[in-house]
Amino acid sequence: MSEPSHHGGNLRLALQKYGLGSQGFVDFSANLNPLGPPVRVLEVIKNNIDKVYSYPDPECTQLKERISSQLGVAEGDVIVTNGANELIYLICAHFSGGKALLVEPGFSEYLDAARAFCLDVAFYFLREDRNFVMDSDDFLNSARPESVDVIFICNPNNPTGMMISHDEMVKVVRGCEQSGAFLVVDESFVELSDFPDDSVIGLVKKFRKLLIIRSMTKSYGLAGIRLGYGISNSDLICNLLRKQPTWSVNSLAQLAGEAALTDSNYLARSRELIALERKLLFEGLMRPDIKTYPSNVNFILLRLLNNKISPWNFEDYLGRRGIIVRNCSNFMGLGDGFFRIAIRTKEENLRLLAALNGFQHDAF
Numbered sequence: 298m299s300e301p302s303h304h305g306g307n308l309r310l311a312l313q314k315y316g317l318g319s320q321g322f323v324d325f326s327a328n329l330n331p332l333g334p335p336v337r338v339l340e341v342i343k344n345n346i347d348k349v350y351s352y353p354d355p356e357c358t359q360l361k362e363r364i365s366s367q368l369g370v371a372e373g374d375v376i377v378t379n380g381a382n383e384l385i386y387l388i389c390a391h392f393s394g395g396k397a398l399l400v401e402p403g404f405s406e407y408l409d410a411a412r413a414f415c416l417d418v419a420f421y422f423l424r425e426d427r428n429f430v431m432d433s434d435d436f437l438n439s440a441r442p443e444s445v446d447v448i449f450i451c452n453p454n455n456p457t458g459m460m461i462s463h464d465e466m467v468k469v470v471r472g473c474e475q476s477g478a479f480l481v482v483d484e485s486f487v488e489l490s491d492f493p494d495d496s497v498i499g500l501v502k503k504f505r506k507l508l509i510i511r512s513m514t515k516s517y518g519l520a521g522i523r524l525g526y527g528i529s530n531s532d533l534i535c536n537l538l539r540k541q542p543t544w545s546v547n548s549l550a551q552l553a554g555e556a557a558l559t560d561s562n563y564l565a566r567s568r569e570l571i572a573l574e575r576k577l578l579f580e581g582l583m584r585p586d587i588k589t590y591p592s593n594v595n596f597i598l599l600r601l602l603n604n605k606i607s608p609w610n611f612e613d614y615l616g617r618r619g620i621i622v623r624n625c626s627n628f629m630g631l632g633d634g635f636f637r638i639a640i641r642t643k644e645e646n647l648r649l650l651a652a653l654n655g656f657q658h659d660a661f
């Protein structure tokens with residue numbers, strides 16, 4: 298029995314474990330855009346391969362301009378980062394030695410980054426009987442935001458897959474501002490969700506203690522080159538920029554980001570595919586030994602209901618068939634039997650369902 302991986306998407310480990318060639322796997326463990334990168338992004342990378350010889354623009358000027366004009370925010374309110382993850386670490390560096398409040402089950406890098414910068418950490422747990430959806434009143438009343446310096450909320454939440462509505466988030470943003478805590482809303486998946494317009498990016502102009510994280514890695518399928526950005530007030534952005542290593546975002550990532558943002562209907566097409574395929578997966582997963590949790594994004598959290606089945610056997614059963622899923626037993630607030638699967642293309646989703654159909658309790 299092996300420990301579940303810290304993150305999805307580790308194909309090297311899968312290869313080592315199951316021995317199929319990398320082409321033999323379908324990776325449901327990484328929750329990226331199922332369409333893959335926009336074609337124009339791949340073309341830009343090919344056509345600019347000579348840029349690997351020069352240093353990148355340390356200010357990410359052109360990409361920053363494009364982000365700011367698309368989102369209607371000032372350029373000084375934008376920081377471009379080497380994936381959303383770099384931004385999480387910069388924020389924790391900024392609040393170093395203070396106290397953070399994390400929502401669990403949630404993305405594990407908040408905790409890793411908080412620990413790396415010696416933050417004290419408090420937790421607020423989402424309830425399974427509420428399908429892990431945050432209730433803003435309960436959060437504001439019981440999580441004691443006034444007792445911390447920085448709060449991380451992921452919306453839609455990874456790994457649980459549900460989004461808090463815009464109205465609920467406005468309540469949370471207002472409540473946190475009144476409590477004096479700084480709120481980080483990680484919207485890494487919002488552009489792939491059913492409700493992209495529920496983003497609270499528009500609130501940054503009004504609330505000073507608010508930062509929004511976005512991951513172009515997720516939205517545009519750029520995991521190999523990494524790209525993210527943050528939007529907040531310009532004073533905080535200046536502070537974060539001072540902590541960011543120079544040349545953090547490489548030239549090809551900057552060009553890829555610019556090209557991705559010019560593809561005006563790529564995200565709409567992605568959301569259409571995700572909604573359609575998610576429905577198919579939910580139907581296929583309706584069986585007495587599996588519980589699924591509602592999702593309005595590009596992944597589904599599920600739980601094995603038969604506790605005679607070892608989650609490791611389940612993972613291995615699929616792994617041996619070239620299907621990698623995210624074992625979520627190491628998420629705080631989940632435990633054995635929870636898995637996350639990404640929504641992928643029809644052909645790939647059918648392959649997962651076919652493998653699951655062959656999965657019988659007595660196979661173990």
Ligand SMILES: Cc1ncc(COP(=O)(O)O)c(C=O)c1O
Pocket residue numbers: 379380381382383404451455483485511512513514515520523524525
């Ligand atoms: C909620 C959340 N935020 C941020 C990240 C990091 O994104 P990136 O790959 O752009 O660094 C992830 C990656 O899994 C994530 O799930």
